[in-house]
Amino acid sequence: MAEFLQGDQLNAALSTIFDKAEEDLIIISPFIKLHSRIKDILKSKKENDKLKITIVFGKNEGKISKSFSQEEFELLKDFPSIEIKYEPRLHAKYYANESSALLSSMNLYDYSQNHNIEFGILTKFNLLGELTGNMLGDTLDKEALQYFLKVADNSQTLFKRTPKYDEALMGLKKRYTGSTTEDNLTDLYRESSTETKSSKKNRPATMESFGYCIRTGVKIPFNPERPFCDKAYRSWAKYKDENYQEKYCHFSGEESNGETSFSRPILRKNWKKSQVIA
Template sequence: MAKFLKGNLLNAAVEEIFDNCDRQLIIVSPFIKLHNRFINSLKPKKENDKLHIQILFGKNEKDISKSFNLEDFEFLKDFPNIEIRYNEHLHAKYYSNDSKAILSSMNLYDYSQNNNIEFGILTNASIIDNLAGQLTSDNLDNNALEYFQQVIKDSDLLYERKPQYNSKFAGLHKVYTQSEVTVDKLSALLDSPTTKAKKPKFTQTTTSSKDEKVVGYCIRTGEEIEFNPERPMSNKAFQMWSKYGDKDYQEKYCHYSGEPSNGETTFAKPILRKNWKKAMK
């Protein structure tokens, strides 16, 4: 039986999709930025070679990093059984695990979850039963699943990692040995930090003249920029942030010191409380 969801019930249902995936997780969303709750749900599953993750994102064909977060890719790419695809025409949103699915208006993005008026339709969709030819759910579930599987298949494969197995007992039993990357076009497209020089370590910078530019740090990337609490981001980070303009979105670094802020800094409050007096001198 399909169920209409909105507000906190919708957010909770999407979180449950992540919590309860064991064999299959499908994420279809033009924009993807994983909330820490989703990351924490997936971390214990990182060694599960049986969990097949399919991710499809879209939009921003000239700079897909605006649609799919580099840090999320760094987290997801090590899962042993995952494919990430791209379709510039994607507008639909769909989230599914082994037993349930959500058709929704909501992007998998913090701003959408916290600020927009969104809805979702929760259905009982058994992907495993579908693959086995044992359909038990209604037409809505089956039609949605079949449609999105085809959309995923027809989209551009940017990253794939597949588990490898050894056969035992005359092929009756398979033993997982390792996982291999078979396709990786995404690292270059997202400008993976592994191809860049490492960021400079934090050092407190002082100036001897008021005319000199005071060094600050981008609250999103940690890189050195001019100190300006009203614009505490690099140009590239600011462009990404301005797409949604959420001044209370949790960031990673202190604009004054460059040290990790563990989410305590935002665009509205870019300086850690303990550094505020020193920053205003």
């Protein structure tokens, strides 16, 4: 039976999915910045080599820390069994463990949990059944899980740890001995940091560094961290919705048709050009 949730019920259900995950945890969210409650739950599971974590994130406009910060990566990278994947087109949000799942409007983002108006549809099922071809649950459960497993399979793997085991008690028990690691994510953080420092160092002193307010279109200093004029910033600050759709590109001033926001102030096509003055 599916259950509609909002407000505190939604936040509680999300925390429960993380808390009850013992064998499987699937996280599908374009933006990931963990709430302190979620961090505490994850820290308590760091020694569980039976827990497999799959994460898919996206939408970073060429700067990976915008959607998945290095702080979150440092917390997660030592889990014995984890895959971190990237899908640039990702907009959907889905969270599941081996017994329940949450289809939601909400990113796994602390601000969203504390301030935004969000909703979620909670379902219960048997994830292990799906993995063995004998899943129990509603059609909605099956279709959603199969869809998001496919999304994960088709996403680019940036980081993966696979647990290794030795057999003990004549093969009746396995003993965790460590994990093998495939890591392309650390280099991406390093490259992103180096490019940012280099572009600032090499920027011509005479280069005009003007941008445009993403809400009004008026010319302002170029600063992707504050892409509003003062009046528009005061309006935005009432709710501080980082994903609220705005009207203009901060770099070019052209209409963005809702494709820009505080978290993504520059149109994707202009991202590389904007790095020259970032």
